[in-house]
Amino acid sequence: MGVVGLGGVGLPLAAAYVDAGFRVVGLDRDAQRVRELAAGRDVLRHQALAAGLLESGRFLATTDPERLSHCAAAFVCVPTPLAASGLLDEGPLSTAVAALAGVLPRGALVVIESTLPPGGTRTLVAGALAAQGRADLLVAHSPEREDPGAGRSLRAVPKLVAGRDERSLRAARSLHECVFDSVVPTESLEVAEAAKLYENAYRSVNIALANEFAAACAALGLDARAVLDAAATKPFGFQRFDPGPGMGGHCIPKDARLLANAARAAGASPELLELAARIHERRPLLVVEECAAKLGRPLAGARVLLLGVAYKRDVDVTTHAPALVVARELARAGAEVGWHDPLLSADRVVADHAGRALPRFERLEAEALSRADLVVVLTDHRCIDWDLVRTSARAVLDTRGVLRQGG
Ligand SMILES: NC(=O)c1ccc[n+]([C@@H]2O[C@H](COP(=O)([O-])OP(=O)(O)OC[C@H]3O[C@@H](n4cnc5c(N)ncnc54)[C@H](O)[C@@H]3O)[C@@H](O)[C@H]2O)c1
Structure with missing residues (x-):
């Protein structure tokens, strides 16, 4: 064959x-x-x-x-x-x-x-x-x-x-x-095709909902993950999606878009899919705002270390990774941005707003963590030493909740 x-x-x-x-x-x-x-x-x-x-x-x-x-x-x-x-x-x-x-x-x-x-x-x-x-x-x-x-x-x-x-x-x-x-x-062929797109559109909409909900919780003074822990005890009618720095990868954004386009072309109004896409686009920009809020000072001149660049845990793929937008926009705002992702190959570049390569930390060491004004967790790879992050970083924005979970 x-x-x-x-x-x-x-x-x-x-x-x-x-x-x-x-x-x-x-x-x-x-x-x-x-x-x-x-x-x-x-x-x-x-x-x-x-x-x-x-x-x-x-x-x-x-x-x-x-x-x-x-x-x-x-x-x-x-x-x-x-x-x-x-x-x-x-x-x-x-x-x-x-x-x-x-x-x-x-x-x-x-x-x-x-x-x-x-x-x-x-x-x-x-x-x-x-x-x-x-x-x-x-x-x-x-x-x-x-x-x-x-x-x-x-x-x-x-x-x-x-x-x-x-x-x-x-x-x-x-x-x-x-x-x-x-x-x-x-x-039919069409049922199989649409099922695949719907599976990924389902993830897209639910990830958008999780991120929107996390923002609402922050405004309400609630810990979104504590609410999710509570909601997830329901044994039916609920599937947990966790908030994060935004949605990436090759398939989910593309497939949700393919479904929305097909629906529009057929005369339907896939408003929820399109709204989810806008929420995904905005999310990394909100992370940059959260960095400024966490620092409590302007981003210009702040040393920010990004942990994890791949779009999700335990993969080396950076296609549409929110970390790329976060890095670019932090650099545009004048922050000194460095990054660490042990899964990315040596030739991988994370660029600033002018296309220049941002410094990479090959190994994660206590000194780099403690030197940073802010450490931003963007991907919760299992191979990162989260205990070291816990004990060495001075301030952390943990978009994945990995430090809360115990790494
Ligand atoms: N990777 C995933 O997680 C995943 C999951 C589900 C569905 N898909 C879908 O599966 C399809 C393939 O995705 P992928 O991730 O394997 O892509 P990929 O980019 O990893 O691999 C595609 C391969 O096809 C080769 N190629 C391209 N055009 C060719 C041609 N005309 N003749 C011969 N080879 C050609 C490329 O050189 C490449 O090696 C896509 O439709 C994708 O949306 C991917």
Whole structure:
């Protein structure tokens, strides 16, 4: 079988199929990534997969679509980002679909694992294949539900699957049943697509609510987390979302936006989704105001040390990370900003408002903590020595509540 796009979604999927005994051809347009994988070197920071793939003898990484010409099925795991217009950038998906149209054998199955707005698989994949003379190919959609950094097993998360027709559904379902503990068919491609977007929109709205609620609690003189602790004792009808410095990452902001755009285009008014997006945009700017309030003096000249830059705990991803905005705006206000994030690679830069690299603290030491006028906790990585922060920092703005929880 083939996997197109060997990133955060495609590579673990390829590894799961190799583990299940399949031969997998992995196609990626990034030649460097393919070389690394072919040499058994990891390309995903949090998952050591490459050596196992190489040792299995059942995995081939390639940039050449022709190598998929014997594959009876191909999973498409390419990015589906937003274009500058705010609409879906169809480029990577269209390129992948065209490549498959050119090489897959008659009657093969194409499963889209990438996230798409409702109607995407039908028009951009099934329609495009038909227009390229490949109406013989079966088409299914099975949205990925990875939870980066959480250490959750891929196979344990129920897998939605939908087909353009019964044959496509049957084929995709029986393949995924070789790998996933639970495969859940949906009644149409669009239901599966919309379910994925709704799951992430749900998180977006609830994170916005948690942050708005925390601001209300602060105004009311209440500890928001104490209220959440109390509310979370309710055994039904409540799922806890904690406040933080803002929402980031690659998927949730994008998927909420894709859903809002699709709804608007269809004549609906997704006001809650759009309001949540505005709350997310404002949140890091409020953190900067909270820094000034905590300092009790102007930001200009204050030494501020940021702890954690990744968008969430235990990942090394900084896409749309609120910390990047906090760092930039603190620097713009004249603060001397430094940062520490043990998970980010040595070449990672956090920039000020003029694009200049801000100083990085490779190691977290008591001296740096005590020298800072303010330490701002932005990401609660488990590997940070929170006891050291507790005992050494003179003033802390803890946007994650990690010091309260005992680290
Ligand atoms: N990473 C996640 O946590 C996650 C979770 C659920 C859903 N998704 C969705 O899955 C899809 C893939 O996301 P990802 O995080 O794996 O992306 P990624 O950027 O980590 O990896 C994508 C890979 O595809 C390759 N690629 C791009 N265009 C290609 C093409 N035309 N042909 C061959 N290779 C190509 C890139 O070089 C890259 O290696 C997106 O739609 C995303 O929204 C991601």
